[in-house]
Amino acid sequence: MSKKPSHNLIWDRSAECMSLSERKELQLNRLRDLIERVYVQSPFYRKLYTEHQIKPQNIRSLEDLQQLPFTVKSDLRDNYPFELFCTPLKEVVRLHCSSGTTGKPVVSAFTKNDLDMWSEMMARSFTSAGTTNRDVVHVSYGYGLFTGGLGADMGSLRVGASTVPVSGGLNNRQIMLLEDFGATVLACTPSYALVIAEAAAQLGVDIPSRFRLRTGIFGAEPWTEEMRAEIEEKLNLEAYDIFGMGEIMGPGVAVECPYHNGMHIQDDYFLPEIIDPDTGELLGPGEQGELVLTTLTKEAMPLIRYRTRDITRLEYEPCPCGRTSVRFHKLAGRTDDMLIIRGVNVFPSQIEGVLLRFEELEPQYLLMVERVNNLDRLEVLVEAKDEFYNLGEEAIEAFSNKVKHELHQMLYISTKVTIVPPRTIQRSEGKAKRIIDKRKESI
Template sequence: MLYDVEKETLPREELEALQLRKLQSLVERVYYNVPFYREKLDEAGVRPEDIRSLRDVQFLPFTEKQDLRNNYPFGLFAVPRENVVRIHASSGTTGKATVVGYTQRDVRNWATLMARSLMAAGATRRDTVHNAYGYGLFTGGLGVHYGAEQLGASIVPISGGGTKRQATLLKDFGPTVICCTPSYALHLYETAKAGGLDVENLPLHTGIFGAEPWTDEMRADLESKLGIKALDIYGLSEIMGPGVAMECRPAQDGLHIWEDHFLVETIDPETGEQLAPGETGELVITTLSKEAQPLLRYRTRDLTRLNTVPCRCGRTHTRMARVMGRSDDMLIIRGVNVFPSQIESILLETEGIAPHYQLILRRHGSLDTLEIHVEIDDSTFSDEIKHLQRLERKIQKNIKEFLGVTADIKLAEPMSIARSQGKAQRIIDRRHEAE
């Protein structure tokens, strides 16, 4: 199903012509309205009139998260403060918060793209959406909320937390679509089952999951346990929020990036050089429509591949593969590069293992070590010690064979690894703690 047939099926030539017009306007706006960008463009020797084709985007400077922090709170706004009707911000747990502003048109565009995303997932105005993304300064909750309302669906604004109550409302309200992080969906399933809820017979038919990396193995687990079609959504606060890209229900083969609003490219994260479609690299996004806080070539640090072949669903917009990791959360264990998503795939392929784990990094002398805590399921918990030891050795062997890393495996009892109300905390770095 398509929300906006004309825009979602634009021929590539028309789509790129639209992008070029918007890119030229964007560069001119930031050059004359944002001192930070004027300085960066002058340093790069680029003026607005130099942008004559989409290929010229490679000459524009990158924007990084630290640039948002350095210009905290409103230094990157391109409009007067009285035109800003919404302000969101990150938690700032790793430094100053990153602030994002929206004009009224920005908010309307956001709602439209989220409605488009929901409909790509198969949602209609007849659905009820259980929205367990967090409300507040985090963009997730309100982004889904306004999109569902624009689509005409009923929205249950439950937000995060209160998991037992959420399980009860799944039964009482009968939502058909659930939106949250994939790890929280599994936590909600466990809580519901523990409370005696017949999860398999709920009217849920679709789950829209994002905000953290997840694998095909976790997708299969969610679909099996919840009896749904599990679809991936992508977004980030700095660009807009959720709804930048969405996996479609008919094909389930990559996430459609809404290119009438975003210009995307992939780059080599080390050199910054552009990569061809199909090559794995860091996703870079330029906001073509954003008024309050437009960004040039924002480095997302998310690793993915782009596919420009039109989808069999009829949409022509470029698709991105599910994010396979981040260029800045790659683990280097004794010279071997490892992403948490690679470890997750191996764990979830192992019979008897529950989809909850943590990666503990330690340092012994000058060497980094990896310890993996992973829960076993209820049936495995009752097995003999010898069987559990064999399971540990099997996981260790698989990780060594496939990833080239030796890890210390610690099997944990069911429900013993802390659950998160939002993004799951997968990595615990203890390398700087005293031994």
Template sequence: METLSRPEMEALQLERLQETAEKVYKHVNFYKQKFEELGVTPKDIKSLDDISKLPFTIKGDLRDNYPFGLFAVSQDEIVRLHASSGTSGKPTVVGYTRNDIDNWAEVVARAVVSAGGRKGDIFHNTYGYGLFTGGIGVHYGVEKLGAAVVPISGGNTERQVMLIDDFKPRGISGTPSYIMTVAEKMKDMGINPRETSIEYGIFGAEPWSEEMRHRLEETFDLKAVDIYGLSEIIGPGVSIECHEAQDGLHIQEDHFYVEVIDPKTLEAVAEGEEGELVITSLTKEAFPVIRYRTGDIASITREKCKCGRTTTRMSRIKGRTDDMIILRGVNVFPSEIERVLLQVEDLVPNYQIHRLQKGTMESVELHVEITNELYNEISGDLVHPKIQKLSKEIVKAISSNCLVSMGVIFNKPNTLPKSEGKAIRIIDLREKKVLVEA
């Protein structure tokens, strides 16, 4: 499946798209109504281009049909339920049949191989278990491959370090921010992260930059690859980078059809152009989704990869449409600021962006954390001339690379909150209540 020719893949996708359209039209009232509003039926899907005739699905539709209104099978066929955290009201609920679980395990097993995994590995899985799809999704895929999972989830970082030291895993997974926290704990315990057994890491669940990749690889002496997925579609495993090229995430196209649209006009953008990812599931039985607007910003390319896979690749997620900051007319994503900060040796890879309201003007403060080495060198003096010089350098770098200016607030080591899951990067103090995950 990963090396099909383009005509073969598109023929398979069309067949599965037609089957999915027929399924939702017959079994999901929400989609039947949407199809009828647009004057379209499943028989109108004669080519992949005809997907543009079908309705979009948004997260609000999932909440409006909470909990099981979008399911396409009867309850006795459901073997698993997952849900989002529900921080904005009712959670989004997704269901899986036995076949869905098997397909999910298959795409994640492919993903682990893409990252450099193999049968017989020990794999340290720090993704959270429970209603969140990350932990269990990766778990089943690793087992499908024939490797041994350490289902440790997040938190209790000292215990994580002990098990890595004792069990000698080849692979590790988690959010980049948390894995860097694990590295810091290793150093505190007198363990050099570069001397562990870990050879490859599968990182995701939050946008991260190429600079973070370099930091992870340098810190652990491993290959770091980006994995992408979302619970509304299936969970982790929608796409992943290969360790050979690390140049775009290979989409599991036999299971998912991906479009990129302009989020304002809703029209398709050209190949290679950034826009909002829209994903249609092609094999889901319990919870098929048509043209789901993910809110994630990326681009796609169909150029063949040097690893030999022929599947379409998507770029790393630049950010989300709902975490983009518009500051004096300039669009800025946290990942762009991260890219700048990780080039500064005297900072640890932990930061927060505070959004403030001063009169009628919005402003932004960038809170960063200095290294222990710098803190000791300046004897804890956060107004030291070296700090002032560093501040000017950061302000200039952000202005040059992100085209915005913002104040920089320096913090002592280990004072900014560290997340055991997705890092909290944006603190919205305009209403003093809204937290946005990275």
């Protein structure tokens, strides 16, 4: 997607618009410094590279990065809590970690320099979305161990905007503060943006006349272009996609510019690759595969060739905004939330894209997978809008068959579609839970 730009603000033009030759030279120098540093300071990497007969002097070009083994999420859990650190604990000024819903949580550590770098990345991101020191930024990402809230907070402060650290939840209070404080920028997950819109509608708040929102910065979960259109219509703003991972840094690793033609990776800080998720083979420009990132400047806990599990493709063509960094396109899904239904790879984002084509449906859905008589079955539960649900059972049944047909055209497998009453699917204040896979229970 490419829109007519609403602005062309750039936070650090010298860094974001440097020539490609300068960028490659900077990346190589930082990569070589990184490998030398972890080889000396990290027992984990020194052992890993010794096993693969790799020494720092082997890295003479950016292409030599391919000699290095991948790092994966299990490495972080196996070395919990501090075994991947490359600095003494006394130099670590902040610790974040995941919720730990599967095994040990994943820890991320920051030195003072790491936090300063993160703030700079987030300042770039907010500026890319048109934020200045004249804005009021309403942050509804969760604060605490989750990196979203504090990351957005630091970027907003660095830009000089008036920052409202609301966090998630208490929807009526969100509506009150958005109106009373005159927020012009909203930062939260895309699913929670729709929860806010829904709460405002239930309170009878006319958003265009009572809100001053102009821009939204949404991330932390996959979302489709159809969901973008829904958010922009309901909240009367321009929606920007932002990408990050807690273990890598947090939000701000990549962000859209006002042309909305992919997310610019902060590739003076992060070196991206695309690999075949099955073979690990490096793929060429424009080919879709798994995104792999190397943290070129992270001090406390650098990650080298970290497999993100996100599926996308890289775009090297120049962007009209003037930034010279590589871009990646909207995530097609993840290798680890990809569902395999009767031998077919299914991403939730594919299903969401179909559901949001229908104005009769709310953007609230749940995917239920179970095994019946040794066969996988996928059920899609999706909420109807009030006016449509009131048409009655016969209309709902006919419409569900229409949705089922459209899903079959997309996925090439049959699904069960259940249209449920409005406001019956549980809402989330953070990342939306979209999948319940009961097949594991039947093993």
